[in-house]
Amino acid sequence: MIIVTTNDIPGARITQVFGQVFGLTVRSRNIGSSFGSIVKSVRGGELKGVTQLLHDAREEALQRLQVEAEAVGANAVVAFRFETNEYADSGVEVCAYGTAVTI
Numbered sequence: 001m002i003i004v005t006t007n008d009i010p011g012a013r014i015t016q017v018f019g020q021v022f023g024l025t026v027r028s029r030n031i032g033s034s035f036g037s038i039v040k041s042v043r044g045g046e047l048k049g050v051t052q053l054l055h056d057a058r059e060e061a062l063q064r065l066q067v068e069a070e071a072v073g074a075n076a077v078v079a080f081r082f083e084t085n086e087y088a089d090s091g092v093e094v095c096a097y098g099t100a101v102t103i
Contacts, residue, residue: 001066002076002103009076009103018072018100023064027057028091053092058082061096074100 002009029050061082069077080098087093 001069001074003062003066003080003098004076004078005080007079009078012076012103014076014078014101014103016073016102018069018074018102020097021065021068021072021074021077021100022095022097023061023066023068024093024095025057025060025064026087026091026093027053027060028087029053054084054094057084057092057094058096061094065096065098069098069100072100074102076101076103 002012008014065077065080077098077100080096083095083097085093
């Protein structure tokens, strides 16, 4: 499946638009990651545990987006975006969304 951030796909013609699709995940930070964040906020530096959490959450949200697009009959997603929010001071919500189309 082709997933792009642009509104079209060069060399392809959109023949059908199915509408909005999304993939959503909410992940909590583990206790080690939370403690590491506190220490890093004092010393500075990358929060590797949080970086990995966000990476994994984005991958999962993207996979769920693809499953939803396939379920409606699409073979591509255009205008793809991520939205990330903090969840309950202990986790992160990641939503991948876009427009499912056939090219």
